[in-house]
Amino acid sequence: MKVAVVNSCIPFVAGESENLAEALRQQLNEYGHPAIIVSIPSRWHRPSAIVENILACRCLRLPQIDLMIGLNIPACYLPHPNKVLWLVDLRHIQDLPATEEAAKVRETVIAADNRYLREARKIYAISETVSRRVRSFNAIASEVLYPPLLPNRLHWDHVIRKLIL
Amino acid sequence: MEIVIASTIVPFVEGGGTFIVDWLEQALQQRGHSVFVWKIPFHSDYREIVDQMLGLRLLDIRDYGERLITIRPPSHLLRHPNKVLWFIHHHRTAYDLWNSPYREFPDNKEGHAYRDLLFSADMLAFREACRIFTNSKVVARRLMHYNSIAGEVLYPPLMEPGRYKCRSYGDTVLYISRVVHHKRLHLAVESMRYTRTPVKLIVAGKSELDTYRQGLLELIEQYHLHEKVSYNDGWISEDRKQELLADCLACMYAPVDEDSYGYPTLEAFHSLKPVITTNDAGGPLEIVEDAVNGFVTAPSPQAIAKAMDTLYNERERAREMGIAGRRRIDELGITWDHVVEQLLR
Numbered sequence: 001m002k003v004a005v006v007n008s009c010i011p012f013v014a015g016e017s018e019n020l021a022e023a024l025r026q027q028l029n030e031y032g033h034p035a036i037i038v039s040i041p042s043r044w045h046r047p048s049a050i051v052e053n054i055l056a057c058r059c060l061r062l063p064q065i066d067l068m069i070g071l072n073i074p075a076c077y078l079p080h081p082n083k084v085l086w087l088v089d090l091r092h093i094q095d096l097p098a099t100e101e102a103a104k105v106r107e108t109v110i111a112a113d114n115r116y117l118r119e120a121r122k123i124y125a126i127s128e129t130v131s132r133r134v135r136s137f138n139a140i141a142s143e144v145l146y147p148p149l150l151p152n153r154l155h156w157d158h159v160i161r162k163l164i165l
Numbered sequence: 166m167e168i169v170i171a172s173t174i175v176p177f178v179e180g181g182g183t184f185i186v187d188w189l190e191q192a193l194q195q196r197g198h199s200v201f202v203w204k205i206p207f208h209s210d211y212r213e214i215v216d217q218m219l220g221l222r223l224l225d226i227r228d229y230g231e232r233l234i235t236i237r238p239p240s241h242l243l244r245h246p247n248k249v250l251w252f253i254h255h256h257r258t259a260y261d262l263w264n265s266p267y268r269e270f271p272d273n274k275e276g277h278a279y280r281d282l283l284f285s286a287d288m289l290a291f292r293e294a295c296r297i298f299t300n301s302k303v304v305a306r307r308l309m310h311y312n313s314i315a316g317e318v319l320y321p322p323l324m325e326p327g328r329y330k331c332r333s334y335g336d337t338v339l340y341i342s343r344v345v346h347h348k349r350l351h352l353a354v355e356s357m358r359y360t361r362t363p364v365k366l367i368v369a370g371k372s373e374l375d376t377y378r379q380g381l382l383e384l385i386e387q388y389h390l391h392e393k394v395s396y397n398d399g400w401i402s403e404d405r406k407q408e409l410l411a412d413c414l415a416c417m418y419a420p421v422d423e424d425s426y427g428y429p430t431l432e433a434f435h436s437l438k439p440v441i442t443t444n445d446a447g448g449p450l451e452i453v454e455d456a457v458n459g460f461v462t463a464p465s466p467q468a469i470a471k472a473m474d475t476l477y478n479e480r481e482r483a484r485e486m487g488i489a490g491r492r493r494i495d496e497l498g499i500t501w502d503h504v505v506e507q508l509l510r
Contacts, residue, residue, distance in 0.1 A: 004206065010227060011201035011229040012167055036176050041226050052223045059220025063208035064176045124236055 001164060003013075003028050003035040006075040008042045017071050017088045020126075020147055024069070024086075024163075031160050038062065039073045044092065047105040054112050069163055070120070073144045075117040084163055086145060087119060087125045088160040092131040124162065166509065167199045169229055171243055172236035173207035178373065179400070180343045181428055182237050182253060185300070188324040189234070189251075189508075192501040198509075201230065205240060211270045211279045214256070218242055218286050230489045235510055241290040249508055250290070252316060254304060256425040259321075260311055261422070267347070288312060298507065300446045301425040318481035319507050320499045323428060327434035328403070331487065332411040334480045337365045338473050339413040339430050340443065341406060344372035344381070344398075347421045352443070352466060354384045357393045362477040366417075367409065369397035392427055415476045416472035422447035431499070434458065434490030439483055441472045452497065458490035463484050480491065 001095045005028075007021040017143065021037045022069030028035035040057060045049045062068055073092045093109060096102045117140055120162040124145035125131035131142045145162055148155035170193075172186045175381040188201060193200050203226075207217060213455035221242045226233070241250050255261065258269040259280045270276035291297060291314045298319035300320040305316040323329075342348040350368050357366050372378035378398070385394050401409075410416070416433035418440060425448040433440045434452075442458035455461035460472035476483045 004176065011203070012199060028314060034177055036204075036206075038206060039195070041201075041203065041224065041229060043228075047223055047427065052225065056220045056223035057215040060205070061208040061213055062176070062206050063213075064178075133340065147233055 001066045002064060003067045003164075004038045004080075005035060005069050005071065006038045006040065006062075006078055007071045008040045008073065008075040010043050011041050014104050020088055021071060023147075027156050027160060031164075033067075033160075033164065038075075038078075042074055042144050045093070046103045047096070047099070050105050051108055052140045054108070058116075059076045061126060067164065069104075073113070076120070077112060079116075079119070083120045085123045085142075085149070086163060087123065087130050087134060087142065090125075090130050092136050094133075101125075110137060122162075122165075160162070167201070167230045167235045167247075168193055168509075169201045169203060169226060170236065171203045171205065171226075171240040172232060173240050174204045176206050176210070176258065178267065178343075179262065179371075180506065184324070184428065185251075185253065185321045186236055188321075188501075189236075189504070191324060192505055195501075197381065202239075207237075207239070209256075209258075209269070211259075211276065214239070215279065215282060218283075229340060230510065239286065239290070241294065242286060244293070248294050250294045250316075251300065251321075251508065252297055252304060252308065253300045255287070255307060256283055257424075259279045261307055270382070284311075296510070301415035302451050303422070304424050317496060317507070319504055320497055321425070322499045322501050322504065323410065323431050323435065326337075326431070326435045326494075329407055329436035330411050330434060334414050334438075334483050334487075336363060336477065337367050337409075337413045338415050338417055338434075338476075339367050339369070339409055339438075340417045341369045341401060341409075342367075342418065342420075342427075342433070344370045344378055345374065346377050347351045347423075349419050349421060349443075349464075351381055351384060352419055352464060353417050354381055354387075354390065354394055355466040356469035357390050358388050359467045360393070360473050360477075361470075362474045364393075364414065364473045364477040366473075367397060368393045368394065368414075369401045369406075369409070371399070371400040406432070407436070413438055415439045415441060415459070415473070415487075417441040417469070418449055419443040419446050419469070420449075421445065424448055426452040430497065431494065434487070434494050435482070437487035437491055439476060441469060442481055443469070452493055453490075454493070456486075458493055460487050 005021045025035045042053050051119040056076045068080035068083045071088045125142040134140045190200050190202050232249045235241040299315040299316040308314045308316045340353045417427040417443050438452045442453045443464040453459045462468035
């Protein structure tokens with residue numbers, strides 16, 4: 001199965017999701033699934049940029065890909081008929097500034113979450129905290145799937161089986 | 166300097182269009198620059214391209230990097246105050262391949278509307294660019310012809326040319342390429358029906374469409390060429406490739422009106438081997454000179470077979486041609502120092 005690990009990032013700034021994306025890509029390869037990382041540069045520093053950014057994600061495509069694994073927002077918004085999420089971080093709503101403009105955008109973001117995250121056939125979260133956030137902001141249920149800290153074979157067996165299934 | 170390199174990809178397809186990105190990244194890093202490479206999967210179906218162009222337009226990377234270098238279109242649509250294009254080809258099925266069997270757009274109102282939109286988007290991207298380089302004269306000519314835009318030719322080098330070596334001039338002509346129709350490996354295979362010497366052919370590369378691969382195998386079968394042609398299916402490792410190059414007699418590279426001279430040509434010349442190409446191959450004609458560093462023949466199996474036989478019978482000439490090929494690379498100044506200097510000028 002050909003897999004795209006889709007990850008939002010800030011160019012020239014290393015984030016925690018990059019490490020997970022790379023580890024996941026390597027593990028998928030080891031399990032016989034060719035995988036690439038698709039980076040989506042995005043920084044929601046201006047509320048006005050957020051809506052554009054959401055729309056941009058919806059306009060991108062993932063040809064030749066059998067399975068998309070989304071790690072964070074807005075990467076998880078990309079359309080794909082076979083989408084699984086493994087949410088690493090979900091601070092995008094609580095991180096919005098407390099301004100009037102941001103309040104309007106907030107509704108758009110929650111609507112985008114509700115619509116595009118629900119496209120996934122399964123949603124995992126890397127921790128209880130992340131799982132709680134997606135439940136409280138979006139009333140979306142997710143299953144906790146801890147990322148292996150070390151290249152632990154048994155643990156990765158479990159993770160890959162869950163994500164690929 | 167912080168530099169963003171952006172290019173579109175077809176996931177899991179590797180070739181000239183991805184090497185140029187990876188190698189530029191390495192070349193920039195080796196010179197102390199910090200690089201963010203952004204490979205964007207791109208669906209080439211005409212009904213999908215408008216959405217994707219809009220997506221690229223909307224994705225705001227203007228704050229990142231002191232320079233944006235875009236390679237494969239439509240990455241050139243990205244907005245950036247300091248955008249430099251190293252333009253390697255148009256969306257060819259809407260441009261130079263429009264009147265060809267490769268055209269993917271329907272020839273009706275809908276198809277024309279998509280094509281017009283693509284043209285306007287390209288023009289916008291070209292006008293925004295601080296500087297436009299092309300990978301060949303062929304692409305520069307197309308840019309002038311279709312868009313009235315002047316591009317400067319900046320030839321892409323190999324990453325580690327020093328790794329290629331020459332041990333002998335054996336009895337094998339080598340055709341290493343992606344195994345797709347427009348690279349015309351079938352022409353090489355068919356030529357083997359007409360050779361009169363014991364010259365052999367090795368075809369090697371990864372196939373993208375099984376039907377074309379199958380067609381090649383059938384050609385070999387149909388004309389009983391098993392003893393003369395061997396087909397190395399699948400991606401060939403760098404080490405293995407360099408070994409084959411070191412001992413082959415010559416290389417062949419004869420795509421249909423290709424955008425660039427092609428890395429196989431450079432690999433041959435760095436291994437001091439002559440190159441057989443055809444007079445309709447496009448890019449390779451910028452570097453291969455007939456009877457000087459290879460042969461430029463008509464695109465017919467008979468003509469190619471004759472060139473192969475000549476090289477087989479005249480090894481010393483093959484050697485001289487190979488050395489002349491190496492000299493040609495130096496004449497054209499195909500080095501990473503030059504490329505980096507130009508792109509960051």
